[in-house]
Amino acid sequence: MxxxxxxxxxxxxxxxxxxxxxxxxxxxxxxxxxxxxxxxxxxxxxxxxxxxxxxxxxxxxxxxxxxxxxxxxxxxxxxxxxxxxxxxxxxxxxxxxxxxxxxxxxxxxxxxxxxxxxxxxxxxxxxxxxxxxxxxxxxxxxxxxxxxxxxxxxTAPTTPLADVDLGILQMLAEGATIKEIAEASHRSERTIHHRVERLKARFGARNLAHLVGLAVSEGVADDPS
CATH class of the missing domain: 3.30.450.20 (PAS domain)
Structure with a gap:
């Protein structure tokens, strides 16, 4: 070996x-x-x-x-x-x-x-x-x-994201679930789910892991500022 x-x-x-x-x-x-x-x-x-x-x-x-x-x-x-x-x-x-x-x-x-x-x-x-x-x-x-x-x-799109979407990507990068994101942002799970689906479409992501990877590639999820 x-x-x-x-x-x-x-x-x-x-x-x-x-x-x-x-x-x-x-x-x-x-x-x-x-x-x-x-x-x-x-x-x-x-x-x-x-x-x-x-x-x-x-x-x-x-x-x-x-x-x-x-x-x-x-x-x-x-x-x-x-x-x-x-x-x-x-x-x-x-x-x-x-x-x-x-x-x-x-x-x-x-x-x-x-x-x-x-x-x-x-x-x-x-x-x-x-x-x-x-x-x-x-x-x-x-x-x-x-x-x-x-x-x-x-690489991923570089156009600015709404604050709520930046927060969602940040928490996804930290391993949070849809339920945990909803509780932290005081929104319904349905709302967070819909926003995640829109983010996946915007980034061309196939799944959540792919979305996080694309977001990190643009310095979005690891630096929401």
Whole structure:
């Protein structure tokens, strides 16, 4: 049975391997080979070839893909080996990805951060580790990128909601039942039920869990202010 490891442990193992890797190592596999079987299904591992002068021509090679079951087809499009000019979400690429790669390869130092962003039709939170090729002779020629996806949620409507609906979403996110919401808001269960059904239709939610996920993706249920 494969032994899965935490992002923190895998990051440490990869960073240790990077520290002891030879200058100008041509193949990043020497750093990631031993951790492949430790990756969790929510992790993505990729190598970015950064030899081109134009970042649009950097080549992304996906080594290990996100394997958590999901109906969001966008995840497949984001995990295709391609040049960055072909990446399907150019806004995310230029705001989040390219600046980090350039920082890492120019400074030739590891970069670790946590990203919260919209990507295509999803809202995501992920941890990221970037390890550039150790190369004292010049700019690093590749980056090894490890991503630990904490959650993926579909995007939802962003138009303002009535105060009562914000309250309903907040309590649903806290696990309250329709009866408990009705008692707290001094409304009938029938009224709350109807409002929940209208919210489901507005958000395109299939059920209550889906509604809460969509609301959280817009920062509605977790921050009603």
């Amino acid at each position: 494969k032994t899965r490891a935490s992002f923190k442990l895998i990051s440490r193992l990869m960073t240790d391997a990077w520290i002891y890797s030879p200058e100008g190592l041509r193949d990043a596999a020497g750093i990631y080979a031993r951790i492949l079987e430790k990756l969790r299904p929510n992790m993505i591992l990729a190598v970015v070839d950064t030899r081109a002068n134009d970042p649009d021509d950097f080549a992304l090679e996906v080594i290990s893909r996100y394997k958590v079951p999901t109906t969001m087809s966008a995840m497949r499009h984001l995990q295709v080996s391609q040049t960055l000019s072909e990446f399907p979400d150019q806004q995310h690429l230029r705001r989040i990805m390219i600046p980090a790669y350039l920082n890492a390869i120019e400074n030739r130092r590891p970069l670790a951060d946590r990203i919260s962003a919209r990507v295509l039709n999803m809202v995501t939170l992920y941890n990221r580790l970037i390890l550039p090729q150790r190369n004292r002779a010049g700019r690093s020629e590749w980056c090894l990128v490890l991503i630990d996806v904490k959650f993926l949620l579909p």
